[in-house]
Amino acid sequence: MSASAVPTVAGLGEVLQLFRGRPSLTRADVMHLTGLSRSTVNQRLDALLSAALVVPSGEGSPTGGRPASRFTFHHDRGVLLVADIGATGMRTALCDLRGTVLAERERAIDVAAGPDPVLTTADAMFGELLAGAGRGTAEVFGIGLDVPGPVDFDSGQVVSPPIMSGWDRYDIPGWFAGRYACPVLVDKDVNAMAFGEQRSVYPDVRQLLMIKAGTGIGAGMILGGEIYRGADGAAGDIGHIQVTVEDAGTEPVCRCGNTGCVEAYAGGWAMVRDLREAGKDVTTVDDAVALVRTGDLLAVRLARRAGRIIGHAVADSVSLINPRVVVIGGQLARIEEQLFAGIREMVYRRSLPLATRSLQIVATRLDNRSGLIGLALLLADGIFAPGRVEDLVARG
Template identity: 35%
Template sequence: MPGIMTAESPTDPVPAPPPGATAGDLLALIRSGGATTRGELGRVTGLSRTAVNARLLALAAAGLVLEGDEESATGGRPASTLVLNRDAGLVLAVAIGRSRSQLSVCSLDGTELAQASHDQEIGVGPDVLMPVVAGHLARMLAELDRSGEEVIGVGLSLPGTVDRRRVVSVDSPALAGWDGIALAPYLREVTGAPLVIDNDCNVMALSERDGHLCDHDDVLVLKASTGLGIGIIAGGRLIQGHLGAAGEIGHVKVAPAEGLLCRCGDIGCLEAVAGGWALVERLRAQGQEVDHVRDLVAQAVHGNGSARSVVRESGRRVGDALAATVTVLNPSAVVVGGDMAGAFDTFAAGLRDTLFPATTALAGRNLQVLPSTYGERAGLVGCVRLALEAVLSPRAVDAALARRR
């Protein structure tokens, strides 16, 4: 299978298979656990036994499906369980932030085989950082004794708005000099597999597919870190907006920031009073030794009164700005991730202080404020899912099988 996959936009959960389900649809059911035997696949899809076997034969020939353990089928013979062949290929994940990048090599079931983290200078350009990223990926593959030819997809996240079709950043206040720069060429010496990208908040939302989204279909995933943004899940679907700019709450204009310059160049943005970069600047102006929002959070966790105060104040500012979104979209949970989630109790206390009084009673009813499932690794986990949902989607799998024929 490696080397023949294509990618598509990975945003939605696995839907019910349509009439005349394809081999790709069957693989999606097997991956999700929705049907794992021939009989179950036939019942769920309405396909005949012959049609199911033909599709499974194509998947097996591509190395994507294996016969797993046998389980007792009620009232009949043991039915051989079908499983995704996790070793049929690899995916790479790259979560690029303002000052740190995280990287991972994973099997097709999302199991991490190797990982790395790289701290970079703030303001570094793609010509400097991307070769370093490629070097880390090449090194990890070599240490695993694996080849770039085995990679079927790469998922990459960036802060700010991205163009997923062109695979470029289009508006990133956190990464000056990246907008419009093609990123795929930097990785060509590592792998020719398709690169799929999204912004950091959306991939954090994707990470919750195996977390809070198992219990909630309507969720706002807040990334509270150097910057601020939200990933919006409505009815189980990721909402990206007309130009992919949905969720940019950090640049909503708020009264407390009136007259204050934001790092985006505009005046009056929420980030100017609640973003991690603004909090760090405030404490440094007071003479405190704080270089990054992670330092601020660590001090808050260890009882520094000033640090706890600004983290809670940030939560209050964000809660006030988020209230209108909660009232309009009526989510059942707000999930808090990013560096500020390291002081979750303090930040969430401030968030609740202003969020609940400012929403309608109905929108606030049963609303939960929860920490992200994967903590500081949420972005990396989301990039893995970004790649897997793109290259193992029914449409991508069917296209790959068609090329094999």
């Protein structure tokens, strides 16, 4: 069959993709995996070697004078800078091109102070991370940030964020444009977390629900193997699903202005409020988590109730999207014992048996790094996407 005007399947980007997913490959491996001829494989590999995106592999390299027979993705060719911006704190990391965290830093912030002070802090931390690793800004292949609010992913703009005053429609990539000559992506925190979990822990799972239980409550989703963002980037807003709690008395007012939201009972901020009203000496969500872990009876009771209420929203979500895995992350995931019993109780009580018989409900295994890792992997996928590798190679 003729193939005129038809793009080939295995261009430079597709060949690089083979290396990104494997420890090392020979020329014969590449021929076998792509169906390309020896001369075309040599041509592709020469281009990737000259751009140093692929390098001879240490293992399998002969000790004599013959050229190395195995090649590997040069994950140290450049670095990625990522920032996971929360309501009250920011974590930043320097990652290699495989998404491995090389160094990280954490700092307290107030996201409601607005974009300029927060991004200035991020930029300062990025500078410290680069200096600490002895890398220059020219080596930065990409910058990724996540925020606790809805994002228009294509433009990188935060849109109508309930808790990020001053950020609406702010051009975050534009802020970095004069400082770094690399792509900048912005996503909602829960989307980055879901992607990090799925890609690094559950690569074979195509439907994953990620719950962030921290100051607020939110969800990110991998549906059909891809991040699902919804029509306006507003998908996953489970913190404001309305629940009714039998022993609650008056419904508490939520940060969104409504009453009876999941977050208004089970968010970290609501637990702090309830503990303070009862005279406990807590100020932050971390204080509340610590109090639960000491076994304080009221704190434990509130944690169990939070589990059942989050479980109510998780059960609704399981009924609607029928995921294979639900991953719980965020600060409250550290009170796993008290929280998970309540979540599981509600899911198994409320959802269709068909939807729960193969369902796993698990705590994150990435500690508090799922967002950082997700951002780095999302950046790498964009930078090394077929069609863009040609540009990287052309620039040298």
